[in-house]
Amino acid sequence: RKEVEQDPGPFNVPEGATVAFNCTYSNSASQSFFWYRQDCRKEPKLLMSVYSSGNEDGRFTAQLNRASQYISLLIRDSKLSDSATYLCVVSGHTGGFKTIFGAGTRLFVKA
Amino acid sequence: DAGVIQSPRHEVTEMGQEVTLRCKPISGHNSLFWYRQTMMRGLELLIYFNNNVPIDDSGMPEDRFSAKMPNASFSTLKIQPSEPRDSAVYFCASSFHRNAEAFFGQGTRLTVV
Numbered sequence: 001r002k003e004v005e006q007d008p009g010p011f012n013v014p015e016g017a018t019v020a021f022n023c024t025y026s027n028s029a030s031q032s033f034f035w036y037r038q039d040c041r042k043e044p045k046l047l048m049s050v051y052s053s054g055n056e057d058g059r060f061t062a063q064l065n066r067a068s069q070y071i072s073l074l075i076r077d078s079k080l081s082d083s084a085t086y087l088c089v090v091s092g093h094t095g096g097f098k099t100i101f102g103a104g105t106r107l108f109v110k111a
Numbered sequence: 112d113a114g115v116i117q118s119p120r121h122e123v124t125e126m127g128q129e130v131t132l133r134c135k136p137i138s139g140h141n142s143l144f145w146y147r148q149t150m151m152r153g154l155e156l157l158i159y160f161n162n163n164v165p166i167d168d169s170g171m172p173e174d175r176f177s178a179k180m181p182n183a184s185f186s187t188l189k190i191q192p193s194e195p196r197d198s199a200v201y202f203c204a205s206s207f208h209r210n211a212e213a214f215f216g217q218g219t220r221l222t223v224v
Contacts, residue, residue: 032210043202043215044154087154091210098167099144099213101154 001026004090006102013109017078021105023088024070031092033064035073038085038104047073047086078109115216117203123222129191132219135184136205144213145178145188146202154202160186161209193223 006023013019025033033050048055050062050071061074071090075082088102116135124130136143145157158168163180171178175194180186190197200220204213 034212043217045215046212049212099156099159099209101146101156103153 002103003027003098004088004100004102006086006088006105008103008105010106010108013078013107015078015080015109015111017109018074018076019078019107020075021073021086021088021107022070023072023090023102024068025088025090025100026069027090027092027098028066028069029092030090032090033071034089034091035060035062035071036087036089036101038087040084044087044101075107078107080109080111083107083109115203115205115214117201117216117219119219120217121220121222123224124193126194126223127192128223129189130193130197130221130223132188132201132203132221134186134188134203134216136186136203137214138184140205140207140214141183142206142209142211142213143180143186144204144206145186146204146215147199148202148218149199157188159209166209190221193221195223197221198223 003026035047036044037047038044050064054063059076063072085104085106087104091099118133143160148154157170158178160180178188200218202218204215206213
Protein backbone atom coordinates (compact mmCIF):
# COMPACT_ATOMS: atom_id res chain seq x y z
CA ARG A 1 0.00 0.00 0.00
CA LYS A 2 1.31 3.45 -0.89
CA GLU A 3 1.89 5.87 1.97
CA VAL A 4 -0.27 8.50 0.31
CA GLU A 5 -2.90 7.51 -2.21
CA GLN A 6 -4.99 9.61 -4.54
CA ASP A 7 -7.38 8.85 -7.36
CA PRO A 8 -5.37 9.85 -10.44
CA GLY A 9 -8.48 10.87 -12.36
CA PRO A 10 -8.83 12.59 -14.67
CA PHE A 11 -11.89 14.37 -13.44
CA ASN A 12 -13.67 16.09 -16.31
CA VAL A 13 -16.23 18.63 -15.08
CA PRO A 14 -18.13 21.54 -16.62
CA GLU A 15 -17.61 25.11 -15.46
CA GLY A 16 -19.57 25.85 -12.33
CA ALA A 17 -19.54 22.28 -11.07
CA THR A 18 -18.50 21.19 -7.62
CA VAL A 19 -15.76 18.58 -7.48
CA ALA A 20 -14.20 16.74 -4.55
CA PHE A 21 -10.91 14.91 -4.21
CA ASN A 22 -9.93 12.53 -1.47
CA CYS A 23 -6.53 11.39 -0.33
CA THR A 24 -5.69 8.63 2.14
CA TYR A 25 -2.50 8.23 4.13
CA SER A 26 -1.09 5.25 5.97
CA ASN A 27 0.99 6.79 8.77
CA SER A 28 -1.27 7.64 11.68
CA ALA A 29 1.52 9.75 13.22
CA SER A 30 1.54 12.21 10.32
CA GLN A 31 1.56 15.79 11.51
CA SER A 32 1.08 18.20 8.62
CA PHE A 33 -1.15 18.08 5.61
CA PHE A 34 -1.32 20.19 2.48
CA TRP A 35 -2.87 20.43 -0.93
CA TYR A 36 -0.59 21.61 -3.73
CA ARG A 37 -1.51 22.50 -7.26
CA GLN A 38 0.73 21.76 -10.24
CA ASP A 39 0.12 23.14 -13.70
CA CYS A 40 1.51 21.35 -16.73
CA ARG A 41 5.32 21.66 -16.89
CA LYS A 42 5.38 23.94 -13.86
CA GLU A 43 6.46 23.57 -10.27
CA PRO A 44 4.02 22.55 -7.51
CA LYS A 45 2.59 25.47 -5.57
CA LEU A 46 0.85 25.43 -2.23
CA LEU A 47 -2.91 25.67 -2.57
CA MET A 48 -3.77 25.39 1.09
CA SER A 49 -2.79 23.79 4.35
CA VAL A 50 -5.24 21.37 5.94
CA TYR A 51 -6.16 21.83 9.57
CA SER A 52 -7.95 19.47 11.91
CA SER A 53 -10.89 21.83 12.18
CA GLY A 54 -11.19 22.14 8.43
CA ASN A 55 -10.48 25.32 6.55
CA GLU A 56 -11.88 27.30 3.68
CA ASP A 57 -10.32 29.69 1.21
CA GLY A 58 -12.83 31.16 -1.18
CA ARG A 59 -14.15 28.37 -3.38
CA PHE A 60 -11.81 25.82 -1.82
CA THR A 61 -12.49 23.79 1.31
CA ALA A 62 -10.07 21.31 2.86
CA GLN A 63 -10.86 18.82 5.58
CA LEU A 64 -8.89 16.33 7.62
CA ASN A 65 -10.25 13.14 9.14
CA ARG A 66 -7.57 11.69 11.41
CA ALA A 67 -9.67 8.75 12.52
CA SER A 68 -10.09 7.52 8.96
CA GLN A 69 -6.75 8.92 7.82
CA TYR A 70 -7.89 10.91 4.85
CA ILE A 71 -7.95 14.49 3.70
CA SER A 72 -10.28 16.04 1.18
CA LEU A 73 -10.43 19.03 -1.11
CA LEU A 74 -13.69 20.50 -2.34
CA ILE A 75 -13.79 22.98 -5.20
CA ARG A 76 -17.03 24.86 -5.72
CA ASP A 77 -18.07 26.79 -8.83
CA SER A 78 -15.20 25.36 -10.89
CA LYS A 79 -13.40 27.71 -13.26
CA LEU A 80 -11.47 26.88 -16.42
CA SER A 81 -8.36 28.09 -14.59
CA ASP A 82 -8.79 25.37 -11.97
CA SER A 83 -7.63 22.80 -14.53
CA ALA A 84 -4.44 21.35 -13.05
CA THR A 85 -3.08 18.43 -11.07
CA TYR A 86 -3.80 18.52 -7.35
CA LEU A 87 -1.24 16.91 -5.07
CA CYS A 88 -1.96 15.70 -1.58
CA VAL A 89 1.02 16.10 0.77
CA VAL A 90 1.55 14.49 4.15
CA SER A 91 4.53 15.05 6.42
CA GLY A 92 5.65 14.03 9.85
CA HIS A 93 8.45 12.68 11.92
CA THR A 94 8.27 8.97 12.57
CA GLY A 95 11.52 7.07 12.35
CA GLY A 96 12.90 10.03 10.48
CA PHE A 97 11.25 13.00 8.90
CA LYS A 98 9.25 12.35 5.76
CA THR A 99 7.25 14.43 3.37
CA ILE A 100 5.26 12.31 0.99
CA PHE A 101 3.54 13.62 -2.10
CA GLY A 102 0.61 11.78 -3.57
CA ALA A 103 0.74 11.02 -7.29
CA GLY A 104 -1.82 13.73 -7.95
CA THR A 105 -5.35 14.00 -9.28
CA ARG A 106 -5.83 15.60 -12.68
CA LEU A 107 -8.74 17.98 -13.11
CA PHE A 108 -10.04 19.29 -16.40
CA VAL A 109 -12.71 21.98 -16.27
CA LYS A 110 -14.49 22.51 -19.56
CA ALA A 111 -16.60 25.36 -20.86
CA ASP B 112 11.88 37.89 -2.73
CA ALA B 113 12.94 36.11 -5.91
CA GLY B 114 11.80 32.73 -4.63
CA VAL B 115 13.79 29.52 -4.97
CA ILE B 116 16.19 29.79 -7.88
CA GLN B 117 17.41 26.75 -9.76
CA SER B 118 19.91 26.44 -12.55
CA PRO B 119 20.13 25.37 -15.23
CA ARG B 120 16.50 25.22 -16.36
CA HIS B 121 17.29 22.60 -18.95
CA GLU B 122 20.22 20.23 -19.25
CA VAL B 123 20.93 17.72 -21.97
CA THR B 124 23.95 15.52 -21.44
CA GLU B 125 25.42 12.29 -22.65
CA MET B 126 25.38 9.13 -20.62
CA GLY B 127 28.43 8.91 -18.38
CA GLN B 128 28.86 12.64 -17.98
CA GLU B 129 28.74 14.45 -14.66
CA VAL B 130 25.73 16.69 -14.06
CA THR B 131 25.49 19.38 -11.39
CA LEU B 132 22.21 21.03 -10.51
CA ARG B 133 22.17 24.19 -8.43
CA CYS B 134 19.72 25.74 -6.02
CA LYS B 135 19.45 28.98 -4.10
CA PRO B 136 16.76 28.74 -1.41
CA ILE B 137 14.63 31.57 -0.11
CA SER B 138 16.56 33.67 2.37
CA GLY B 139 15.69 32.78 5.96
CA HIS B 140 14.45 29.30 5.18
CA ASN B 141 16.30 26.64 7.12
CA SER B 142 15.02 23.52 5.35
CA LEU B 143 15.94 22.59 1.81
CA PHE B 144 14.61 19.67 -0.21
CA TRP B 145 15.61 18.04 -3.49
CA TYR B 146 12.85 16.24 -5.39
CA ARG B 147 12.73 14.28 -8.62
CA GLN B 148 9.57 14.02 -10.73
CA THR B 149 8.84 11.52 -13.46
CA MET B 150 5.64 10.36 -15.06
CA MET B 151 6.11 6.86 -13.73
CA ARG B 152 7.10 7.61 -10.13
CA GLY B 153 5.61 11.04 -9.50
CA LEU B 154 7.33 13.40 -7.10
CA GLU B 155 9.98 11.73 -4.93
CA LEU B 156 11.95 13.29 -2.10
CA LEU B 157 15.65 12.62 -2.64
CA ILE B 158 17.24 14.40 0.31
CA TYR B 159 16.51 17.11 2.79
CA PHE B 160 18.77 19.48 4.70
CA ASN B 161 18.05 21.29 7.91
CA ASN B 162 20.34 24.21 8.77
CA ASN B 163 22.72 23.08 5.99
CA VAL B 164 23.04 19.57 7.46
CA PRO B 165 21.77 16.55 5.50
CA ILE B 166 19.12 14.94 7.67
CA ASP B 167 17.60 12.26 5.50
CA ASP B 168 19.09 11.03 2.24
CA SER B 169 17.18 7.76 2.13
CA GLY B 170 15.55 8.84 -1.10
CA MET B 171 18.81 9.20 -2.97
CA PRO B 172 18.63 6.42 -5.57
CA GLU B 173 22.23 5.27 -5.46
CA ASP B 174 25.83 6.30 -4.93
CA ARG B 175 25.92 8.11 -8.23
CA PHE B 176 23.85 10.84 -6.59
CA SER B 177 25.30 13.25 -4.07
CA ALA B 178 24.09 16.52 -2.58
CA LYS B 179 25.82 19.27 -0.68
CA MET B 180 24.82 22.45 1.07
CA PRO B 181 27.98 24.40 1.87
CA ASN B 182 26.05 27.39 3.21
CA ALA B 183 22.52 28.59 3.84
CA SER B 184 22.13 30.11 0.39
CA PHE B 185 23.37 27.37 -1.92
CA SER B 186 22.96 23.68 -2.58
CA THR B 187 24.02 21.31 -5.33
CA LEU B 188 22.81 17.94 -6.53
CA LYS B 189 25.39 16.01 -8.51
CA ILE B 190 24.98 12.91 -10.64
CA GLN B 191 28.15 11.12 -11.64
CA PRO B 192 28.07 9.24 -13.93
CA SER B 193 24.67 10.08 -15.39
CA GLU B 194 22.43 7.45 -16.99
CA PRO B 195 19.38 7.74 -19.28
CA ARG B 196 17.09 6.61 -16.44
CA ASP B 197 18.09 9.74 -14.52
CA SER B 198 16.12 11.82 -17.01
CA ALA B 199 13.50 13.70 -15.02
CA VAL B 200 12.59 17.11 -13.67
CA TYR B 201 14.55 17.89 -10.52
CA PHE B 202 12.99 20.37 -8.13
CA CYS B 203 14.57 22.16 -5.23
CA ALA B 204 12.28 23.48 -2.50
CA SER B 205 12.79 25.37 0.72
CA SER B 206 10.71 26.05 3.79
CA PHE B 207 10.91 27.93 7.04
CA HIS B 208 10.48 24.65 8.93
CA ARG B 209 10.46 21.08 7.72
CA ASN B 210 6.75 20.74 8.47
CA ALA B 211 5.83 24.09 6.96
CA GLU B 212 4.77 24.72 3.40
CA ALA B 213 7.53 24.25 0.87
CA PHE B 214 8.24 26.70 -1.93
CA PHE B 215 9.51 25.13 -5.11
CA GLY B 216 11.91 26.37 -7.71
CA GLN B 217 11.00 26.13 -11.37
CA GLY B 218 12.93 22.89 -11.72
CA THR B 219 15.69 21.59 -13.92
CA ARG B 220 14.60 19.38 -16.78
CA LEU B 221 17.39 16.84 -17.23
CA THR B 222 17.70 14.67 -20.30
CA VAL B 223 20.45 12.06 -20.44
CA VAL B 224 20.98 10.58 -23.89
